[in-house]
Amino acid sequence: MVDSITYGLSSAKNEKILTLSNINLDFSIIRFVPPPEYNGLGLALSPRRNKEAEDGSTHAVAWKLALLLCYDLPDVPNLIEAYGKRASEIAENPAVNPRGTP
DSSP states (O other), X not given: OHHHHHHHHHHHHHHHHHHHHTOOOOGGGOXXXXXXXXXXXXXXXXXXXXXXXXXXXXXXXXXXXXXHHTTTSOOOHHHHHHHHHHHXXXXXXXXXXXXXXX
């Protein structure tokens, strides 16, 4: 009878360990305000593309990669600013990005 009690306690411990190892945190729901250089790009996107950029699968993957690599990536504020300005400039240019019709 003692053997069956010991076996029952050991299996309960194993179940707890397995349960604790299955914790899955989803950091892709974190929101932040983009730098002001990207405002023109955001205004040029259609509502559907804007929603996809903020809530879509690409957004989730980008956040997960950023969290994995955040300590290995150098701080590049000038690059982020220059890219945002140029991307907004291109998106606002009607010759490159013409307005669609409903």
